Amino acid sequence: MQYPVITATPAAASLSSTDPQLAALLAAEDARQHDKIRLIASENYASAAVREASASRITNQYSEGYPGARYYEGQQLVDQVERVAIARAKMLFGAEHVNVQPHSGSPANLAIYLAFLKPGDTVLAMQLAHGGHLTHGSKASITGKYWNVVHYGLDPETRLINYATIRELALQHRPKLLIAGHSAYSRQLDFAAFRAIADEVGAILMVDMAHFAGLVAGGAHPSPVPYADVVTTTTHKSLRGPRGAMILCRAEHAAKIDKAVFPGLQGGPHNAITAAIATTLHEALRPEFADYAAQCVANARALAAGLIEHGFEIVTGGTDNHLVLVDLRNKGIAGKPLAAALDRAGLVTNYNAVPWDDQPPQNPSGLRLGSPSMTTRGFREAEFRRIADWIARVVDAGLDDAVIAQVATETQALCARFPMP
Numbered sequence: 001m002q003y004p005v006i007t008a009t010p011a012a013a014s015l016s017s018t019d020p021q022l023a024a025l026l027a028a029e030d031a032r033q034h035d036k037i038r039l040i041a042s043e044n045y046a047s048a049a050v051r052e053a054s055a056s057r058i059t060n061q062y063s064e065g066y067p068g069a070r071y072y073e074g075q076q077l078v079d080q081v082e083r084v085a086i087a088r089a090k091m092l093f094g095a096e097h098v099n100v101q102p103h104s105g106s107p108a109n110l111a112i113y114l115a116f117l118k119p120g121d122t123v124l125a126m127q128l129a130h131g132g133h134l135t136h137g138s139k140a141s142i143t144g145k146y147w148n149v150v151h152y153g154l155d156p157e158t159r160l161i162n163y164a165t166i167r168e169l170a171l172q173h174r175p176k177l178l179i180a181g182h183s184a185y186s187r188q189l190d191f192a193a194f195r196a197i198a199d200e201v202g203a204i205l206m207v208d209m210a211h212f213a214g215l216v217a218g219g220a221h222p223s224p225v226p227y228a229d230v231v232t233t234t235t236h237k238s239l240r241g242p243r244g245a246m247i248l249c250r251a252e253h254a255a256k257i258d259k260a261v262f263p264g265l266q267g268g269p270h271n272a273i274t275a276a277i278a279t280t281l282h283e284a285l286r287p288e289f290a291d292y293a294a295q296c297v298a299n300a301r302a303l304a305a306g307l308i309e310h311g312f313e314i315v316t317g318g319t320d321n322h323l324v325l326v327d328l329r330n331k332g333i334a335g336k337p338l339a340a341a342l343d344r345a346g347l348v349t350n351y352n353a354v355p356w357d358d359q360p361p362q363n364p365s366g367l368r369l370g371s372p373s374m375t376t377r378g379f380r381e382a383e384f385r386r387i388a389d390w391i392a393r394v395v396d397a398g399l400d401d402a403v404i405a406q407v408a409t410e411t412q413a414l415c416a417r418f419p420m421p
């Protein structure tokens with residue numbers, strides 16, 4: 001059956017007339033995102049098309065189940081939307097099976113534990129303080145409470161991942177699940193090495209590519225898909241979509257994964273997000289997305305190089321991806337007050353632990369920076385060099401208020417030249 005396209009919608013009450021208080025807050029948030037240089041490595045600017053899809057009326061509908069096997073009527077169009085999203089994800093990443101329903105990254109990761117493990121089973125993953133993620137077995141996460149998680153970290157000499165050490169730990173602890181992936185590691189991963197270790201001990205290999213999925217999509221980072229049994233990703237970081245997640249896996253694991261997501265962990269999928277993911281993938285399949293991904297890496301490298309020239313220490317000595325982790329200890333300043341000062345200067349960052357940090361996570365010794373958002377706005381290497389100069393000016397001035405105010409004027413002026421999607 002064909003459904004007519006409604007062109008004349010009933011007069012809609014706008015947010016500003018029905019809820020001026022909330023409308024004012026959202027307008028102020030628009031202005032904040034426009035006026036500041038956003039450097040949080042896990043954030044981006046979704047396109048107008050993605051935001052339109054994520055606000056569409058398909059959000060009004062319940063769709064527990066999967067296309068062709070739902071528990072509600074009225075699924076004619078939702079099924080098509082979800083199938084389009086899945087087909088595009090398969091095409092973009094070369095995956096055999098894709099689940100687009102996880103509500104975000106943490107539930108997607110939890111679905112992998114649920115699909116492959118029993119409580120108490122052993123997992124080998126990167127520790128949070130060395131760049132891993134909470135859901136890679138931190139004691140603060142359900143993953144660290146219900147499973148026996150052994151952690152690998154960085155090599156104390158090189159501050160890089162040491163695959164020989166991971167192999168030793170794997171042989172010693174025989175994990176059922178080996179996790180690769182990170183939230184704060186600025187180098188590419190050797191997926192073939194992870195695969196070989198997983199095979200040697202009979203582990204499932206999971207890659208959490210949430211941070212660098214956009215780089216993989218654009219060909220600026222090797223793809224984990226040919227190596228991993230299962231790959232998880234959020235859709236809102238370098239991939240530049242709505243806040244959501246996907247799981248990509250080999251066909252042999254499809255039924256287990258789908259069952260773990262629904263009914264294992266979730267009820268109905270967020271259909272408007274599924275629609276927005278479909279649009280995101282359409283954008284990522286376009287040739288210009290490869291330019292975007294390459295520019296993200298070039299910009300992060302320019303930022304790291306500029307900071308190094310100003311005497312900052314970069315963990316791993318530089319970057320191969322979209323993020324830069326600064327170890328502030330040689331500057332005698334802590335992450336939290338610096339991040340707060342930079343925010344006032346119009347540079348939005350997050351304080352972050354660095355490997356072997358002797359300070360608590362609430363006020364660690366590092367600052368994490370990322371290039372995805374401002375690359376979307378058109379910043380190139382020259383603008384990222386200026387960012388390094390501004391950060392150095394604020395630090396060298398001892399977080400002086402007058403310097404911060406002057407930098408804020410300059411950062412806002414630069415933002416005015418680069419439109420926000």
Ligand code: DSN
Nearest residue numbers: 041042105133183210
């Ligand atoms: N919280 C995200 C980040 O900022 O890296 C990871 O999920």
